[in-house]
Amino acid sequence: MFVSVIYAQEQHTKMDSIAYKQAYGLRIGVDISRPIIQSLQKQDLGLEITADYRVADSWYIAGEVGYESEPGSEDYMQFYTKGSYAKLGFNYNAYENWQGMSNEVYFGLRYGFSSFTQELTDFTILDPDHYFGDYTADATKTYEGLTAHWIGLHFGLKVEIVSHVYLTAGIQFKKIISEQKPQGFANLYVPGFQKVLLNNAGVGFNYTISYLIPFIKK
Amino acid sequence: MKYVKIIFLTFIVLTFLSCEVDDICTESLGSPKLIIRFYDNAQPNITKEVSHLYVWAEDKDSLYRDVATDSIALPLNTHSDTTTYLLSSNAVIDTLYLFYDRKEVYVSRSCGLKFNFELTDATHLSSYWSDDFSTVSTPQSIEDESAAHIKIYH
Numbered sequence: 001m002f003v004s005v006i007y008a009q010e011q012h013t014k015m016d017s018i019a020y021k022q023a024y025g026l027r028i029g030v031d032i033s034r035p036i037i038q039s040l041q042k043q044d045l046g047l048e049i050t051a052d053y054r055v056a057d058s059w060y061i062a063g064e065v066g067y068e069s070e071p072g073s074e075d076y077m078q079f080y081t082k083g084s085y086a087k088l089g090f091n092y093n094a095y096e097n098w099q100g101m102s103n104e105v106y107f108g109l110r111y112g113f114s115s116f117t118q119e120l121t122d123f124t125i126l127d128p129d130h131y132f133g134d135y136t137a138d139a140t141k142t143y144e145g146l147t148a149h150w151i152g153l154h155f156g157l158k159v160e161i162v163s164h165v166y167l168t169a170g171i172q173f174k175k176i177i178s179e180q181k182p183q184g185f186a187n188l189y190v191p192g193f194q195k196v197l198l199n200n201a202g203v204g205f206n207y208t209i210s211y212l213i214p215f216i217k218k
Numbered sequence: 219m220k221y222v223k224i225i226f227l228t229f230i231v232l233t234f235l236s237c238e239v240d241d242i243c244t245e246s247l248g249s250p251k252l253i254i255r256f257y258d259n260a261q262p263n264i265t266k267e268v269s270h271l272y273v274w275a276e277d278k279d280s281l282y283r284d285v286a287t288d289s290i291a292l293p294l295n296t297h298s299d300t301t302t303y304l305l306s307s308n309a310v311i312d313t314l315y316l317f318y319d320r321k322e323v324y325v326s327r328s329c330g331l332k333f334n335f336e337l338t339d340a341t342h343l344s345s346y347w348s349d350d351f352s353t354v355s356t357p358q359s360i361e362d363e364s365a366a367h368i369k370i371y372h
Binding site for chain 1: 278281293295297322324326327330331333
């Protein structure tokens with residue numbers, strides 16, 4: 001508390017004397033929700049690295065790369081999705097910071113691409129008449145060489161928790177625009193896109209921690 | 219800063235409250251049934267009811283009990299490539315042997331998969347009450363229940 005008061009005072013005097021310089025640079029981050037879930041479930045689910053670069057006062061070039069290894073379960077089938085992805089686009093910061101602060105309420109647009117493999121591990125064929133009984137097959141079928149392209153709208157917040165370290169919470173609304181579908185199956189989950197809902201839509205959340213490597217101060 | 223913090227917390231709460239928009243399996247579940255229609259021996263284009271009909275698969279309970287009908291829908295055994303049905307009319311039993319291939323078909327996320335069938339052979343033991351018997355074509359694909367797959371003349 002005492003330290004922060006001094007810190008605030010220092011900043012205050014700085015602001016009074018000279019125009020505050022804003023840091024421009026490359027911000028590198030990592031998704032923090034997956035390592036937590038991974039350690040709880042004791043399985044590898046993937047990794048996501050994020051990056052953005054400030055090109056103008058409110059504009060950032062932004063992107064994400066990662067891989068996912070995700071088990072999926074539905075009422076009558078179990079499957080597994082594995083693959084890598086990349087997203088590229090921009091963020092616009094709509095938040096008017098007070099001098100010396102560097103938080104963001106951002107809106108972003110992304111183009112996303114994923115290359116992946118799906119495995120149908122087992123499925124149940126229902127017998128609605130209960131005459132011969134349900135049939136469960138556990139023969140693994142692998143569908144390789146699948147791809148998907150999508151457009152995503154990203155919204156979120158970035159808060160500078162300590163100098164140059166940011167915590168991000170965001171929500172993404174996505175729609176697949178083109179895909180390579182497996183023969184006799186469907187793309188139920190796409191790495192980076194996550195669960196494919198009705199009409200090829202998707203919703204995702206992300207939590208990341210990132211560090212700004214300042215190159216220049218304007 | 220306060221405003222940012224409030225929105226930040228709202229996001230975290232939203233994550234846990236967010237409910238999934240999901241599809242519910244509304245399509246008719248399960249695999250198509252084999253449709254049998256009964257025709258008149260004397261006038262092969264006209265359907266004719268079978269009286270006091272009982273139908274059951276080998277070692278199973280009856281699907282039809284003492285009915286009078288000109289068409290029946292029989293589920294095929296999804297555990298095997300053969301199904302044997304017994305058809306009894308007026309206490310005379312006929313045995314129907316069905317041979318087929320099972321083909322997996324993806325339906326939807328909520329419904330999963332089903333089987334379509336390719337009927338490769340269908341024979342009956344002897345003509346007790348059914349005189350003649352024919353599949354509409356061989357192999358006969360069974361993908362829907364809109365038309366007869368097997369015609370039995372009596």
